[in-house]
Amino acid sequence: MTDERPLLEVRDLVKHFHVGGGLFGGPAGVVRAVDGVSFSLRRGETVGLVGESGCGKTTTGRCILQLERPTSGEIVFEGRDLTKLDDVELRPFRRRIQVIFQDPYSSLNPRMTVGQILAEPLAVHGIVPERAKRETRVRELLAHVGLLPQHAHRYPHQLSGGQRQRVGIARALAMEPSLIVCDEPVSALDVSIQAQIINLLEDLQREFGLTYLFIAHDLSVVRHISDHVAVMYLGKIVELADRKSLYDDPLHPYTKALLAAVPIPDPELEARREHIVLRGEVPSPLRPPSGCVFHPRCPIAIERCAREVPELREIRPGHGAACILA
Numbered sequence: 001m002t003d004e005r006p007l008l009e010v011r012d013l014v015k016h017f018h019v020g021g022g023l024f025g026g027p028a029g030v031v032r033a034v035d036g037v038s039f040s041l042r043r044g045e046t047v048g049l050v051g052e053s054g055c056g057k058t059t060t061g062r063c064i065l066q067l068e069r070p071t072s073g074e075i076v077f078e079g080r081d082l083t084k085l086d087d088v089e090l091r092p093f094r095r096r097i098q099v100i101f102q103d104p105y106s107s108l109n110p111r112m113t114v115g116q117i118l119a120e121p122l123a124v125h126g127i128v129p130e131r132a133k134r135e136t137r138v139r140e141l142l143a144h145v146g147l148l149p150q151h152a153h154r155y156p157h158q159l160s161g162g163q164r165q166r167v168g169i170a171r172a173l174a175m176e177p178s179l180i181v182c183d184e185p186v187s188a189l190d191v192s193i194q195a196q197i198i199n200l201l202e203d204l205q206r207e208f209g210l211t212y213l214f215i216a217h218d219l220s221v222v223r224h225i226s227d228h229v230a231v232m233y234l235g236k237i238v239e240l241a242d243r244k245s246l247y248d249d250p251l252h253p254y255t256k257a258l259l260a261a262v263p264i265p266d267p268e269l270e271a272r273r274e275h276i277v278l279r280g281e282v283p284s285p286l287r288p289p290s291g292c293v294f295h296p297r298c299p300i301a302i303e304r305c306a307r308e309v310p311e312l313r314e315i316r317p318g319h320g321a322a323c324i325l326a
């Protein structure tokens with residue numbers, strides 16, 4: 001169940017990285033990893049943030065998690081702009097925004113048992129101060145993610161990829177978050193396991209009223225879980241819509257190309273849709289193209305596209321696209 005107040009508002013977020021220019025560092029430059037991104041998330045909903053590698057989606061997630069400080073823009077979470085807070089003021093907010101990583105193996109301490117991994121944040125953050133109650137809570141957390149009490153005694157290397165991701169989810173849940181940034185949480189898993197993990201995330205969302213930012217490079221992965229989808233290209237959102245409009249009637253040529261790579265089970269929709277094949281590679285964010293950054297790869301680009309920067313504008317109610325021809 002969603003309510004209307006946004007839990008998170010990202011406003012004109014910019015994150016630039018300065019590179020090179022040192023003694024052996026080559027010419028100096030600025031990587032425009034995130035270049036003016038705005039979207040909001042209501043409580044209990046999921047926004048899918050999708051794009052090819054290097055489009056800025058993970059950096060956007062890291063800025064929301066405050067693992068990166070933005071160059072400019074606002075990240076308003078539960079009514080406070082996190083970009084204005086110092087480390088002490090940020091502490092309570094950090095707890096309520098958790099992350100699930102693509103590869104839980106590298107984020108789980110190999111020398112700790114699953115029980116210790118889950119008990120540690122409960123103790124460190126004073127969520128469950130008494131030891132005996134912590135053990136009960138660990139068992140509850142394991143049950144929430146479909147693991148057994150005996151899994152508490154195993155080490156990460158003794159678990160399958162799917163079980164490790166369940167531990168990663170349980171560790172995020174231990175912090176009692178309101179927002180979870182899911183950063184490609186199923187990309188490293190087999191397809192059959194991907195569906196189980198996505199179903200689990202949906203069940204937990206319903207049970208605990210969680211809000212997700214679900215980052216993925218593939219539109220098919222976020223299709224079932226997302227209420228809204230934002231498509232990113234070279235640091236910008238090029239299309240933003242509710243799930244149905246985006247998948248049934250995409251407006252931006254880049255979204256159409258991404259969708260063309262995903263088979264549609266409905267033969268009627270499959271027959272009607274345009275098939276667009278992308279040319280070339282994503283350009284370097286160090287030297288983004290002029291005008292519409294998508295123009296060198298766009299199959300319908302016209303001469304104006306190399307000069308004009310298209311703004312993300314609402315083309316249909318609730319459906320925005322950044323294309324001068326949309």
Ligand code: SF4
Nearest residue numbers: 292295298305323324
């Ligand atoms: Fe393609 Fe031009 Fe639209 Fe950019 S503005 S997506 S280049 S048609």
